[in-house]
Amino acid sequence: MKKMFLVVRQEYLNRVRTKGFLIGTLIIPIIMGVLILFPLLLDRVDDEGTRTFAVVDSSGVIFAQLAESFPDTTQAGDPRYRFEDYLRGHRTEVDWAPRLSAETMNGTIDGFFMIPPSFPKGGTEARFYAQNVSDMSRNLRFRRALEGLARRARIKDSGLSEEQIGQILAPTAFTTFRVDGGEATEDTGQTFGLAYVFSFVFYISLFTYGLTTLRTTLEEKTARTAELMVSHVRPLHLMGGKILGVGAVGLTQLGIWFLAAALLTTQSAALPGPMASAVEQIRATAPSPAVITVFFVFFFFGFLFYSGMFVSIGAMVNSETEAQQMQTPVVMPIILAFIISMVLGTRSPDGTIVVVLSMIPFFSPILMVVRACVLMPPLWQILLSLGILILGTWASIWISARIFRVGLLMYGKKPNLPEMLRWIRQA
Amino acid sequence: MTAALELTGVSKSYAEVEAVQSFDLTVEAGSIFGLLGPNGAGKTTLIRMIMDIIRPDRGTIHLLGSTDPELRRDRIGYLPEERGIYRKMKVRELLVYLAQLRSIPAGRAREQADFWIERFSLSERADEKIEALSKGNAQKVQFIATILHEPEAIILDEPFSGFDPVNVDLVKNVMLELKDKGMTILLSTHQMETVERLCDSICLIHEGKKILDGSIREVKQQRGTNAVQIEFDGSTDFYRDPKWVSRFDESSRYVEMIPAAGVDPSELLRLAIADVQVSRFQIMEPSVHQIFLEAVGVTESSEIRSAGVSR
Numbered sequence A: 001m002k003k004m005f006l007v008v009r010q011e012y013l014n015r016v017r018t019k020g021f022l023i024g025t026l027i028i029p030i031i032m033g034v035l036i037l038f039p040l041l042l043d044r045v046d047d048e049g050t051r052t053f054a055v056v057d058s059s060g061v062i063f064a065q066l067a068e069s070f071p072d073t074t075q076a077g078d079p080r081y082r083f084e085d086y087l088r089g090h091r092t093e094v095d096w097a098p099r100l101s102a103e104t105m106n107g108t109i110d111g112f113f114m115i116p117p118s119f120p121k122g123g124t125e126a127r128f129y130a131q132n133v134s135d136m137s138r139n140l141r142f143r144r145a146l147e148g149l150a151r152r153a154r155i156k157d158s159g160l161s162e163e164q165i166g167q168i169l170a171p172t173a174f175t176t177f178r179v180d181g182g183e184a185t186e187d188t189g190q191t192f193g194l195a196y197v198f199s200f201v202f203y204i205s206l207f208t209y210g211l212t213t214l215r216t217t218l219e220e221k222t223a224r225t226a227e228l229m230v231s232h233v234r235p236l237h238l239m240g241g242k243i244l245g246v247g248a249v250g251l252t253q254l255g256i257w258f259l260a261a262a263l264l265t266t267q268s269a270a271l272p273g274p275m276a277s278a279v280e281q282i283r284a285t286a287p288s289p290a291v292i293t294v295f296f297v298f299f300f301f302g303f304l305f306y307s308g309m310f311v312s313i314g315a316m317v318n319s320e321t322e323a324q325q326m327q328t329p330v331v332m333p334i335i336l337a338f339i340i341s342m343v344l345g346t347r348s349p350d351g352t353i354v355v356v357l358s359m360i361p362f363f364s365p366i367l368m369v370v371r372a373c374v375l376m377p378p379l380w381q382i383l384l385s386l387g388i389l390i391l392g393t394w395a396s397i398w399i400s401a402r403i404f405r406v407g408l409l410m411y412g413k414k415p416n417l418p419e420m421l422r423w424i425r426q427a
Numbered sequence B: 001m002t003a004a005l006e007l008t009g010v011s012k013s014y015a016e017v018e019a020v021q022s023f024d025l026t027v028e029a030g031s032i033f034g035l036l037g038p039n040g041a042g043k044t045t046l047i048r049m050i051m052d053i054i055r056p057d058r059g060t061i062h063l064l065g066s067t068d069p070e071l072r073r074d075r076i077g078y079l080p081e082e083r084g085i086y087r088k089m090k091v092r093e094l095l096v097y098l099a100q101l102r103s104i105p106a107g108r109a110r111e112q113a114d115f116w117i118e119r120f121s122l123s124e125r126a127d128e129k130i131e132a133l134s135k136g137n138a139q140k141v142q143f144i145a146t147i148l149h150e151p152e153a154i155i156l157d158e159p160f161s162g163f164d165p166v167n168v169d170l171v172k173n174v175m176l177e178l179k180d181k182g183m184t185i186l187l188s189t190h191q192m193e194t195v196e197r198l199c200d201s202i203c204l205i206h207e208g209k210k211i212l213d214g215s216i217r218e219v220k221q222q223r224g225t226n227a228v229q230i231e232f233d234g235s236t237d238f239y240r241d242p243k244w245v246s247r248f249d250e251s252s253r254y255v256e257m258i259p260a261a262g263v264d265p266s267e268l269l270r271l272a273i274a275d276v277q278v279s280r281f282q283i284m285e286p287s288v289h290q291i292f293l294e295a296v297g298v299t300e301s302s303e304i305r306s307a308g309v310s311r
Helices: A002-016 A019-045 A063-069 A096-106 A136-157 A162-168 A190-222 A226-232 A235-266 A273-283 A289-316 A320-347 A352-357 A364-374 A379-407 A417-426 B043-050 B069-075 B091-101 B106-119 B135-147 B165-180 B192-198 B216-223 B265-275 B288-310
Strands: A051-057 A081-085 A111-115 A127-130 B003-014 B017-028 B032-036 B058-063 B076-079 B153-157 B184-189 B201-206 B209-215 B227-233 B245-250 B254-259 B277-284
Touching (some): A002 A019, A051 A063, A051 A096, A063 A136, A096 A127, A136 A162, A226 A235, A226 B091, A235 A289, A235 A379, A289 A364, A320 A352, A320 A364, A352 A364, A379 A417, B017 B043, B017 B058, B017 B184, B017 B209, B032 B165, B043 B058, B043 B153, B043 B184, B069 B076, B091 B106, B106 B135, B135 B165, B165 B184, B184 B192, B192 B288, B201 B216, B209 B216, B227 B265, B254 B265, B265 B277
Parallel strands (some): A051 A111, B032 B184, B076 B153, B153 B184
Antiparallel strands (some): A111 A127, B003 B017, B003 B058, B227 B254, B227 B277, B245 B254
């Protein structure tokens, strides 16, 4: 056991001291941060100045209140959207479309609206023309604004006063709350965000460190160090040391990330303006200690479960290329679990399919973490799932220890299934 | 003397090939034992079984008085034929790590590492990574790793491969020193000459079978068909008589002859002096190399004969 600890320590130091670890530790949070913060920041930074749109309002009821529907301003304080009434002063019939198209092309205006007389009553469609029409959220806002103004015009036609119309169309509010025993908390998508971040981090780490155990085993083989090492320590201790060493590196990295995240969210005041408020929005997602516990416990055993299989592959093959072919069947369940957790785990965390899948060791690590984030499962389900996972881990390690012992010193042909079964029996 | 290593009826087959066939072997404690044989003779398989890296199909292996590999792991040093050490680690760091894995406390391991680093003139490289070393220096580091933890026995598979002549001498001297301190050394090689001066006992192995073993003197006496070289002026043909000489080889200045069975070399000298002026008379000790070639040749021809009979 003392020897295994020495192997753990050496494996840990060898990995933590590399540039790769430093880069990996920095790069993943940066990617995550960019993924989360970028849209928020972008919203603030996105300032292209005022856009001007021509409006040909043949109905006569839309233009007057169009500007009111878009109160947003640029950083300079000007309105973001300016609307110009092209019909004013033009009593004669003009073929607007070609003329405004030309103006749009030469940049005089950014686009134009064609609103036919029957539009407010549900007649002919209104049209919006612009060079760039792929900004979906802007298109949607325009559509809603026109719809609202048309509705208002119709109500007005029915003879109600402005005051009554105001009462009818007064905005309503809608907020989602999450009930979890204590005080219900407001939720504007944080729970989903948290589940997403957690399962993503889990998935990346399981993937990265699982494959690292494969590579470190393969290195023993290709560098021909295996024979020397096996004369020093029992193969089981060598394997255990390597897996735990890599696992410790993974936990270190996750620990750094969690601490950094905690620091960032509690010290958000020290950050520059737009970042601080962006972080503020994430802060509400801070996971409970129970969720973090589930995360680390399931990560630990999930990692052991999968690394047993990865190590077996590393011991069987002779090159990276062979390893790549062999690792697919092991990698697939991880990817599948990630997809299932994202699709079903958030939508129906207590549905039969998810509950059953979260009992299977191949899927349980990621699924349980997502379930804990979204809707904490009953304790008996967590313990049952963990128990099955531990049994699976034991089996995975038991088999891989045998394959490791024989395969590590076997060079040349990759073994076929009957040979592998013989290895397992023999060792 | 007690036996440090004892093999009884050890066999191992790979698929159809019998790599080692019911092998018996005894290595006395405190001796240097050479396992000789051509490539593919089964030396490495034998050594790997002794090291419990592969398990024999049949037979028992007693090493340092125990059949349990776990009990003796720390008391043995092993230099595998497949050289390989962690290339990313620094010389001293690696040596200390490997010694600690043999249950040597860190402090003691560092002392020992520094001593041997000095001895092998690697002091300037002690903090360099293995991958920065020349092949010869990396070999030295691996050899140090074999002896650093002061084992009772070391097992070396082709220890001299990869060393230049200067370092071969250095390694040999170290081995002799370690032997004087009571260490048992088992080494395999196919270089017969290096072994002659180093080993106390040898075992010749060919196609997985033991051909002969014993102390070098015993082996030479057993197989010793001592050749006689006589240099002389004049002419004589006594050596052409098969009564005295079983085989001879005429050179320009001397004749090498193998006495017929029961003929003492001094008898030949007497015959020669009777005819000619002898300027040199020498009894040639057969080299291990010759013995080996002869032994392998005999078995091969006997196999051919038996095959011919059965056909």
